[in-house]
Amino acid sequence: MNILAVLLILPFLGFVAALVLPASVTKRFVLAFSLFIFGVSLLLIGTVQMRPAVMSWVTDTAWIDTPAIRFHIGLDGTSLWLVLLTTFLVPMAAYLSQRTILHRPKEFFAYLLLLEFGLIGVFSSLDLFLYYVFWEVVLVPMYFLIGIWGGPKRVYAATKFFVYTMAGSMLMLAAILFIYTKAGTFDLPAILLQLEMGKISFTQAEELGLFLAFFLAFAVKVPIFPLHTWLPDAYAEAPTGATLLMAAVLSKMGTYSLLRFNLNLFPRASHDCAPWIVALAIIGIVYGALVALVQPNMKRLVAYSSISHLGFVVLGIFSGNQFGLDGAVYQMLCHAISTGALFILIGYLEERNKSLEIADFGGIATPAPNFAAVFLVATLASIGLPLLNNFVGEFLILQGAAQANIWWAAFAALGVVLSACYMLWFYQRTFFGEAKVQMADLAPREWLTITPLLVLMLWMGIFTQTWLPGISASNKVLLDRPMPKTVAMEVTK
Amino acid sequence: MNPAAFYPTSTDILRFLPELILTIGGVVLLVLEALTGDHKDKSSLGYVSIGVVLAAMFAVPVALANPGVSFNGMIVSDGFAAFFRMVTLLVGLFTLLCSTSYLTREKSNSGEFYLLVLFSLAGQGIMASSNELIMVFLGLEIASISSYVLAGFLRDDKRGSEAALKYFLLGSFATAFFLYGISWIYGVTGATNLWAIRDALAKGTEAPSMVVAAAALMLVGLAFKVSAAPFQVWAPDVYQGAPAPISGFLSAGPKAAAFAIFIRIFQTSFDSLSSRYEPILWVLALATMLVGNFSALWQSDVKRMLGYSSIAHAGYVLVAVTTHSNVGTAGAMFYLASYALMNYGAFAAITHISGRGEKYVRMDDLKGLASKQPVLAALLTVCLLSLTGVPLTAGFFGKFYIFKSAIDHQMYWLSALGLLNSAVAAYYYLRVISAMYMYEPETTEHPGPVPAGIQLTMWCSAAGILTLGVFPGLVLDYANRFATFVK
Numbered sequence: 004m005n006i007l008a009v010l011l012i013l014p015f016l017g018f019v020a021a022l023v024l025p026a027s028v029t030k031r032f033v034l035a036f037s038l039f040i041f042g043v044s045l046l047l048i049g050t051v052q053m054r055p056a057v058m059s060w061v062t063d064t065a066w067i068d069t070p071a072i073r074f075h076i077g078l079d080g081t082s083l084w085l086v087l088l089t090t091f092l093v094p095m096a097a098y099l100s101q102r103t104i105l106h107r108p109k110e111f112f113a114y115l116l117l118l119e120f121g122l123i124g125v126f127s128s129l130d131l132f133l134y135y136v137f138w139e140v141v142l143v144p145m146y147f148l149i150g151i152w153g154g155p156k157r158v159y160a161a162t163k164f165f166v167y168t169m170a171g172s173m174l175m176l177a178a179i180l181f182i183y184t185k186a187g188t189f190d191l192p193a194i195l196l197q198l199e200m201g202k203i204s205f206t207q208a209e210e211l212g213l214f215l216a217f218f219l220a221f222a223v224k225v226p227i228f229p230l231h232t233w234l235p236d237a238y239a240e241a242p243t244g245a246t247l248l249m250a251a252v253l254s255k256m257g258t259y260s261l262l263r264f265n266l267n268l269f270p271r272a273s274h275d276c277a278p279w280i281v282a283l284a285i286i287g288i289v290y291g292a293l294v295a296l297v298q299p300n301m302k303r304l305v306a307y308s309s310i311s312h313l314g315f316v317v318l319g320i321f322s323g324n325q326f327g328l329d330g331a332v333y334q335m336l337c338h339a340i341s342t343g344a345l346f347i348l349i350g351y352l353e354e355r356n357k358s359l360e361i362a363d364f365g366g367i368a369t370p371a372p373n374f375a376a377v378f379l380v381a382t383l384a385s386i387g388l389p390l391l392n393n394f395v396g397e398f399l400i401l402q403g404a405a406q407a408n409i410w411w412a413a414f415a416a417l418g419v420v421l422s423a424c425y426m427l428w429f430y431q432r433t434f435f436g437e438a439k440v441q442m443a444d445l446a447p448r449e450w451l452t453i454t455p456l457l458v459l460m461l462w463m464g465i466f467t468q469t470w471l472p473g474i475s476a477s478n479k480v481l482l483d484r485p486m487p488k489t490v491a492m493e494v495t496k
Numbered sequence: 497m498n499p500a501a502f503y504p505t506s507t508d509i510l511r512f513l514p515e516l517i518l519t520i521g522g523v524v525l526l527v528l529e530a531l532t533g534d535h536k537d538k539s540s541l542g543y544v545s546i547g548v549v550l551a552a553m554f555a556v557p558v559a560l561a562n563p564g565v566s567f568n569g570m571i572v573s574d575g576f577a578a579f580f581r582m583v584t585l586l587v588g589l590f591t592l593l594c595s596t597s598y599l600t601r602e603k604s605n606s607g608e609f610y611l612l613v614l615f616s617l618a619g620q621g622i623m624a625s626s627n628e629l630i631m632v633f634l635g636l637e638i639a640s641i642s643s644y645v646l647a648g649f650l651r652d653d654k655r656g657s658e659a660a661l662k663y664f665l666l667g668s669f670a671t672a673f674f675l676y677g678i679s680w681i682y683g684v685t686g687a688t689n690l691w692a693i694r695d696a697l698a699k700g701t702e703a704p705s706m707v708v709a710a711a712a713l714m715l716v717g718l719a720f721k722v723s724a725a726p727f728q729v730w731a732p733d734v735y736q737g738a739p740a741p742i743s744g745f746l747s748a749g750p751k752a753a754a755f756a757i758f759i760r761i762f763q764t765s766f767d768s769l770s771s772r773y774e775p776i777l778w779v780l781a782l783a784t785m786l787v788g789n790f791s792a793l794w795q796s797d798v799k800r801m802l803g804y805s806s807i808a809h810a811g812y813v814l815v816a817v818t819t820h821s822n823v824g825t826a827g828a829m830f831y832l833a834s835y836a837l838m839n840y841g842a843f844a845a846i847t848h849i850s851g852r853g854e855k856y857v858r859m860d861d862l863k864g865l866a867s868k869q870p871v872l873a874a875l876l877t878v879c880l881l882s883l884t885g886v887p888l889t890a891g892f893f894g895k896f897y898i899f900k901s902a903i904d905h906q907m908y909w910l911s912a913l914g915l916l917n918s919a920v921a922a923y924y925y926l927r928v929i930s931a932m933y934m935y936e937p938e939t940t941e942h943p944g945p946v947p948a949g950i951q952l953t954m955w956c957s958a959a960g961i962l963t964l965g966v967f968p969g970l971v972l973d974y975a976n977r978f979a980t981f982v983k
Binding site: 067068069070107135136137139140142143146147150151157158161162165166169170173174176177180181183184 | 867881884886887888892896899900903904908911912915916918919920922923926927930933934935967968969972973976
């Protein structure tokens with residue numbers, strides 16, 4: 004039996020079960036079930052880690068005959084970790100929400116599982132059409148999660164999120180259809196093979212158009228400057244559990260897809276467009292950091308810092324070398340862990356003080372020393388202190404960028420400096436100074452949630468060998484892919 | 497010609513069986529209506545009419561099992577006709593299921609309503625299966641005249657009467673255009689049979705400009721019937737003013753039949769002109785999508801919003817028609833079938849929610865519906881997501897096949913613009929969903945329990961939407977097989 008196929012179907016079955024079960028047990032059922040799914044997903048690691056360069060756990064059967072759409076899923080060294088990230092964070096979001104979601108809890112927890120279904124599908128699909136289906140499936144539960152349980156501007160934020168993403172993905176659908184008319188298949192490996200063999204080829208203009216259609220869809224999702232305007236609203240308005248998943252996992256859909264589809268399918272256009280995209284990424288890094296500096300709202304501050312961090316990931320991807328790509332994938336995971344931790348901790352602060360304004364806090368370190376210590380670790384991780392996770396990712400990305408063009412690295416490094424400014428200033432205003440509020444320290448259940456994340460921050464910062472070899476191997480496959488034949492001839496001319 | 501050829505043979509009758517059943521059923525209902533008297537509850541006549549429609553549905557495969565032309569080439573029984581007969585009958589069935597409780601609620605339950613629906617369905621069936629311009633005209637008129645009356649069925653309702661009058665005046669004007677086109681084409685080719693016209697045009701005519709003019713006149717008439725821009729102005733007013741079950745009926749049934757005959761005429765008779773009308777259709781399709789979607793954005797009345805959205809959906813189907821290909825035809829067929837499910841599902845929900853006198857049809861009236869009636873809200877959400885085109889629903893595959901056929905035919909700009917249009921459409925469907933799920937109820941009045949007929953309709957449409965969303969092959973394979981009816 005194929006564990007990946009089972010893993011993909013389980014959340015959907017759970018979603019249906021959650022809808023049918025009586026409301027009183029839904030939240031506990033979803034927590035238990037998502038933990039079970041996490042357990043199942045751990046079984047995937049061994050096989051993929053042995054041969055990370057090829058696809059493991061492949062299921063490839065026909066779904067629809069005309070046009071030929073296949074149910075083709077599989078994992079390599081990169082997508083494995085993103086699937087695990089999903090299965091790890093969904094139970095966490097479910098646990099976090101046990102006490103905080105009191106309004107219509109049944110639907111909330113059911114949507115978490117539907118979201119997990121879509122996310123696992125996105126990270127494991129190897130058929131363009133199947134991938135697109137999951138890409139859109141993610142939208143629906145997320146729309147409801149923001150719109151029903153969000154803050155005061157939730158409907159606005161949810162609609163903005165939905166329409167933005169939909170507009171982006173429509174162009175991608177057109178591009179997918181165009182590729183189908185050329186290749187006669189939606190199957191990614193089959194298309195790549197045809198490209199390599201020179202059976203199909205895109206003219207430069209076609210390739211550029213297709214590249215941009217895919218790129219726009221992903222750029223909205225990441226988001227890349229200047230398509231980021233939905234993000235602060237959505238992150239700030241969503242409930243903590245949903246923000247966690249959005250910041251940690253949903254943003255990775257965009258960066259992962261850039262890596263998986265844009266670089267693989269359109270190597271030439273990726274190369275040609277890299278300077279422009281890197282320019283946008285660097286603007287995003289600096290702009291996100293500068294706006295974060297002046298945010299009075301904690302959630303918005305971390306949301307803007309996310310724009311900055313994700314700029315690094317995009318920079319790494321379009322550096323187009325081993326260091327850059329490895330760093331980008333590593334940073335995807337690191338950002339998920341450290342930003343996830345920050346959003347969780349901010350959620351705890353909000354629970355205690357019913358406010359997200361930095362000005363309403365101060366001097367928390369005195370009544371809640373443990374909270375302050377944990378928050379400091381997450382802050383330092385986010386800044387990129389050595390021995391913590393983000394350092395590794397950002398270091399590799401900057402190294403890759405420097406290899407491609409030293410100026411890219413120089414400008415991007417500004418972002419690292421600025422991140423220290425806004426995060427430490429934020430920390431200082433919130434935790435030091437005159438105590439404005441009396442506040443309880445971390446409760447046992449809060450320790451339970453945050454400890455795994457702290458462990459991962461250290462683990463990813465120190466024992467990089469657990470993760471990197473698999474990631475490197477699958478990136479190497481991408482980098483070693485020969486330029487498509489017809490294009491290669493043009494280059495030699 | 498041998499006079500004996502004018503007597504219909506038994507095969508002729510089998511090929512025409514669905515319409516025959518509908519007509520006879522309608523006449524029987526007319527008699528029954530007179531016999532039951534004034535004071536009786538007329539719901540039972542509704543059940544009889546449902547039985548008639550079901551019988552007609554069973555007759556469709558019988559007609560299909562005897563393919564070929566009948567009545568001297570006036571009617572053709574092929575897979576294409578059977579497909580559209582089935583779609584229109586399905587819409588008719590939904591309409592009747594939703595109407596009994598609606599008419600009782602509005603206190604105007606009478607037998608005429610049901611028999612008018614049956615006659616309209618017979619007209620649509622004739623449109624779907626006619627192979628002859630005079631028959632097309634007859635079908636069009638039978639379907640339309642019943643629809644005019646149905647639109648204004650609630651005589652005391654001012655908006656309904658306005659809708660009916662508007663529909664009638666503009667509709668007859670459009671039919672006149674169509675008829676004028678027929679007379680010109682008859683003048684040029686000496687034929688009204690679609691195949692005969694095609695053969696005559698293929699041989700070449702002395703007056704090619706007359707042929708183009710005739711085609712243009714017929715295009716105007718048909719564009720009106722499918723509510724394509726710039727002939728769409730009647731649609732929102734009519735769909736808003738007509739009784740809710742009839743709005744759903746008009747926006748799905750006659751439209752599908754009109755598209756059927758649109759495709760049949762332009763791909764059979766005017767096949768040789770395809771290069772000339774394709775650019776026109778291109779513009780029509782884009783304009784229809786734009787007008788529909790952008791007007792729907794500002795609506796606060798749900799029925800009117802769905803009216804504009806139905807214009808937009810006609811635009812998507814026109815994209816498929818523009819490709820002038822079998823793949824495009826199959827895409828249009830699939831789309832119209834799924835559109836019938838999702839649009840009627842939405843109108844069925846509105847039928848119930850609107851309450852007595854259709855007082856509650858504003859977006860604000862839907863606020864908090866999810867907490868009051870979770871099942872109804874969930875089913876309506878499925879329909880709306882399908883109208884938006886979210887994957888795993890029928891609406892998504894409909895759009896997918898349409899735009900796939902457009903890209904196959906190198907219409908990249910039309911596809912890109914059309915797809916972006918559907919992102920715009922997401923906004924107004926989401927407004928309904930967000931009103932239901934993301935706000936607290938404003939009105940304290942509870943809509944009562946959902947009547948069984950409406951529940952059945954909604955469950956059927958939601959189940960159909962989700963089934964076709966995962967296994968589109970169930971309908972698409974059929975559409976693909978029979979889209980080749982002419983070539």
